[in-house]
Amino acid sequence: MGEGDEVSNKQIIFRDFVTGFPKESDMILSCSKIRLKVGEGSKSVLVKNLYLSCDPYLRGRMNRNPPGHIPSFTPGSPIIGYGVSKIIDSGHPDFKEGDLVWGLTRWEEFSLISETDMLIKIKYTDVPLSYYTGLLGMPGLTAYAGFHEVCSPKKGEYVYVSAASGAVGQLVGQFAKLMGCYVIGSAGSDEKVNLLKNKFGYDEAFNYKEEPNLNEALKRYFPEGIDVYFENVGGPMLDAVLLNMRIKGRIAVCGMISQYNLEKPYGVQNLFCLISKRIRMEGFTVIDYDHLYPQFLELTHQYIKEGKIFYVEDTVEGLEKAPAALIGLFTGSNVGKQVVVVAHE
């Protein structure tokens, strides 16, 4: 068969807008046809998708009216998300057949991509390519920029990270240790707590699901208080943290995963602490820090080569497993960065 012929293309289609917790059935496995050739005169690229990233923000795109800056998915179209892909044909002068890229693609075997500005050519291939969905991709930059730019950390400070064993959290803790902070993380299972303490180098860790009173738990783990909180979960955890922050503490609001599926968000009660303790609480999105990617990549790649960063992925094989893997983020079934393998290179 010539490369211009049509081949079948398995896809994960977004069924319709979601309220409440997403279900596997909100995404449908389907099969279409695709021609493995870019059209004459087109500036698009045709890619074979290798690894797809499951990220919590995808839930926001399932809302009819997403609260943030990212538009909703189109019902009946494939899910759009970060991934690692190989160029198999290109009409764009910056990309050629065989290039490896990471960036925004679609949940399908092959994608014709016109938004080539959302693709970054992969520079280092001496690490697993799947790392570009996490450690060397969007979540890694989130951890790096969120910690170094938003938290304004200083050596020796007390740092607390929630959802600490996930894609972002496992890296925040390690960046904080590398700069000499005292770091404690929380996660939702004993297996994850064990990873935090014994692999990611956290000084302490606890299972928040086993703590009936989060305020008391934080008082126990941070008798001197918290200088820096890297917020990934929101809700009652944020309330408990506010009570335990130190004067002039900083809270980087990266995410609030406990709120993404609620129709009525939790009302935070202890915001007065922002005044009494002169706390700076700042939300951020990773896209504001794209310009830091080159320096982040060099540093983190070096850390990997020197064995200074430990990284855990949770991998499922097969595009058809992607919906279950995505919704698993909201029950904590992932241990480390959740990746879907569509094809091995």
Ligand code: NAP
């Ligand atoms: P992740 O931590 O790899 O996976 C999500 C984890 O969240 C789950 O494994 C689970 O871990 C925890 N979780 C789920 N529901 C929860 C709940 N109700 N209460 C407390 N914890 C809950 O995800 P990630 O990719 O690293 O993302 C972490 C956070 O960063 C998310 O809030 C995400 O939206 C945010 N984020 C923000 C940006 C940005 O630009 N601002 C970029 C990337 C990610 P446990 O087992 O520990 O509960």
